[in-house]
Amino acid sequence: MTRHFRLSEIDCLEIAGAEHRLLTSDRSGSIWSRLDDSSVCLSFTSDDFMRLLSRPDVRLKRGAFSDQSAFRRLRCDIDYVQTMPPEQRAKILWQATCARTFLEAEARGETNRSEQVVEKIIPILERRVNDIEESGQDVGRNPRAGQLFERRRFPSTRWLLQWVRMYEAGGHSPLVFLRKRRPDLSTRKLIAEAEAVLAECVVGYLDRNEPTQQQIVENVCDRFAKINRGRSTAGIAPLPVPSARTVRRRIKALDPFEVIAQRKGIDAARRKFGFYEDGLSADYPLQRIEMDEWQIDICSLLGESGALDGWPGEDRAKFEVGRRWIYVALDCATRCVLGFRIVSTPNADDAIRTLNLIIQDKTPIAEASGCQTSWDQCGGIGVLATDQGSAFAAEKFRMAVADLGATYEAPPAGVPKLRGRIERLFRTFGQQLAPMLIGRTFGNPVERGDYPSEQWAALTDDELAQILTLFIVDIYHNSPHAGLKGETPANAWKRLSAEQGVTPPPDANHRRAVFGIPLNRKLDRHGVRAFGINYTCSQLQEALLRGASGEIPIRVDPEDLTYISICLGHEWFSAEAVSHAVWGLCLSDWLEMVRELRTRFREEAVLSEQIIRDTRKKIFAIDARARQLRRVQPPHLTAEGLDREERQLFTGLRIGPEGSAATGDLERPNDRNRPKPDDLLGDVITPDAPPPQPMSGGASFGENIREVSDDGDEWTFDD
Structure with missing residues (x-):
């Protein structure tokens, strides 16, 4: 489906350092004018614009002007x-x-x-x-007596x-x-005025230029001075000029909604007053998003993803049984589910990962689940409304929302109607989805009766993720919705996105900076190395030339290792992987590949990039479906776990031709010794080379192979 992005004249598109401002935008695409040279204009279709945002040198600054x-x-x-x-x-x-x-x-x-x-x-x-x-x-703490709270x-x-x-x-x-x-220490006061003329002057406060109250006071003074000069010439007594306090009192008497609507726009007025009057109305997709957590009304088997697949029912019943939680993000205008994530217990990290799903096209997840319709509802966040739960109140969650450029709202607790749409969705899950599944827990003990929920638990995390995706994408999105006057959420999204447009998602660098796994890595001559992969960019080279050293913050996107984001000062930049062999790989696949390669090629010191490509094909063929479903399931990588993996698995691993900048070994000494036994994969992964041929007499690779080191001494891998 062709996307229609909701762009504004106040948005800034930065391409390779050059800033552009929007000229026009419609369903066919958008046209941008360069700020420093208005004669240069660029045009992009919606598909071109999506590809543009994935480039490392492109930044979309929403509302920059x-x-x-x-x-x-x-x-x-x-x-x-x-x-x-x-x-x-x-x-x-x-x-x-x-x-x-x-x-x-x-x-x-x-x-x-x-x-x-x-x-x-x-x-x-x-x-x-x-x-x-x-x-x-x-967040993340078990309640214990004596714990300290900072106030x-x-x-x-x-x-x-x-x-x-x-x-x-x-x-x-x-x-x-x-x-x-x-x-502002200004305390200037003016005298009182006649009521009729004062009303005309006060209306000037309702202007998009947002004049201050003091400016209105001064306008009143000037207006009455002019009137009184005319009256003096005609021999008429001057009008009494109102005091500054009287003017401000008249301004405060204006209707608050009208004041905000006239000065800041109707959207700002609805954000401030709307949800206390009509439940937070939304006019276009992603204008307002409600997000909440819910304990699923199903008892399931608490096992690692894929670990219980193929096990018979009687063996599955021996595993731990419990109820998972789920984070869900719902678009208020169309009632479309923008993302969900199954979690063991509510926590801020998984709430942030649900935010990440909002801005991504989730069609691959739908295809992995066997859905017949796409799940392409995504874009930039306008206003995010949550309850006051500990995960949402956590500093890291509020920080992620702020860095996305979204407005965060947490309506008061105990007033569910302020988040009525997401609460209604959870009732839909309980009323329509739960009855179709075994192990249902029902809404209360009376309704449950003697139903053996724990004994009949049979669903694993994989199956639960697939079922929820199928229900949301194929059933819920395509069912008539009472809140939409009988229209389906999917059709409402298509109609409103075509009419009003959709706020574009953050660019790739922005998304990594907000949602990437935070790590610290040392800067040296090869750039920065993460998981055996060297990354570099012009900003890193310049920082090294200026004497920068030590560890710098980086962010890693576990779904794509082609780029990482590096922080220099308070700015984030994209750094590219030197080796093309890892482009497009996700982190979990790369970890699995390295484990397999260290096992298969234990006796070899040099590997080619073709070996990596062959291994990639095998892994992709095995778990392409499971890799997508893992994005909405409990297991996930953490910064601490990745640091541990890197110490154990990636020690000495480098990718690139021998003696190149990719290895960070620009000054290799001529008398370098042969590889040591613990340098598994350890030296380099070289470019493509012809595969080794068996030795005459049937000897396999690694047996009786003789090599000559740089100092002329012969050695074999058997050494």
């Missing part, structure tokens, strides 16, 4: 929260929580922006913020309101709190 982005740039030059020191990062996320909690209370009518009123509700706001922060600190002193009324204004001006991004803003 908006007033909110301009405000953020005036305050800081950092684009990613995760590149900041942990203490500073935690503080600005806490400040964002304070501002967001106040805005929620204001939208419910519990307070306004009068300091006297806010002063009364400060203790309540402080308690709510502390609850959110403490739930985020509980921060709540701001004064004046500073809280200052933070709220900054938070709104910066587009609800925590980055606006990086530098202090000097307070």
Whole structure:
């Protein structure tokens, strides 16, 4: 299906360092004009644009030319929260929580922006913020007596309101709190005015240029000065000019929804007021996404993926039985499921992995599950709404949302109607999917009766993942939905994406920087090495020339080892794998290949890239389906586990021709000794070469082969 991306004139497309601004965009594609030379224009179809975003030198900066982005740039030059020191990062996320909690209370009518009123509700706001922060600190910990929770002193009324204004001006991004803003000490006052003329002047506040209240006060003064000069000439008594306080009071009396709609746009007004009035309406795909966790109403076998396949039922019953959890992300406008992930227990890492599925085309997962329809619903996130669970309140989750450029909202606990769509989806799972499966747990003990859920558990994680994918993609997406007035979610996505467009997903480098596995690697002459693969780019070379050394942060995409992202300063760049043999490989396949190669070629010191290609074909043929389903299942790689694998498996592994930059061995001494016994695969993997032929007399490779080392001494692999 041809995609229609929702692009805006305030978006910036950076190609090889050159910035471009959108001229036009429709269903056929988009046209971009170069900023420094408006005569240069580029056009892309939707498919071309998707391929463009995967390039390492392309960045799509959503809203880069908006007033909110301009405000953020005036305050800081950092684009990613995760590149900041942990203490500073935690503080600005806490400040964002304070501002967001106040805005929620204001939208419910519990307070306004009068300091006297806010002063009364400060203790309540402080308690709510502390609850959110403490739930985020509980992630990954078993509750125990004596555990410490970090609390921060709540701001004064004046500073809280200052933070709220900054938070709104910066587009609800925590980055606006990086530098202090000097307070406006202007206390100028003006005299009162007549009511009719004052009303005409106050209407000027409802303008997209967003004039300040002080500007309106000055406009009132100028207007009445002009009127009074005319009245003085005519011998008429001058009109009394209203005071500044009177003008501000009239401005505050304006309808709040109309003020936001006129000054910031209808979308901003709906984000602020909509969900307390009509349940967070959404007009186009990915404008608003609801995400939550749910314990599946099915008892299943808790085994590793694929470990129980082919086992008879009586043997399966001997394994541990329990209920899995699931994270689900739902698009509010179309009711399409944008991603799900089965987990053992709720945690922030798997919640972040579910975010990653939102921005990816999941058709390969659907094909691996045997679905008849595609699962191509994906794109950039607008507003993400969750509950106040500990996984969502965790610092790393909020940091990932902020770095994606999305707006994070956590409606108050105990009000499920504020997340009604995702709650209704879970009821659909329980009412329509669970009755079709064995091992159902039902909604409550009375309804369950004496049904032996644990004894009848039979589904593994593989089967559960496949069943959920089939139900979502083929059944739920293609069933009439009452919330869509009988339209199916799949058709609603097609219609709205064609009419309104879809926000494009982040570029490849941005996605790796946010969702990649975080590691630290040393920079040296060959660039950086991860899992035996050397990566390099022009920015790394320049950093080395300038004397940079030591370890630098990197991010690895476990689905593709072609590129990694490296952090220099506060900026992320793409670095390419030197060896083409690993291009397109996922990390789990590469780990499996290296294990097999170390076993098969234990007696060989040199391997060719053709061997790697042959092994790739075998692995792809074996587990192509399982590799896709693993993206939504509990087992996953961690940074600690990868560090351990690299120490044990990749020691000494290098890829590339002997004596090249790829090996990092540019100055090989002439008297280098022969490979040592522990250098399995250890020296190099060379380019393609003819496979070794059997020796005369039937001797196989590795038997009685004699080689001459650089110093002239003969040696064999038997040595």
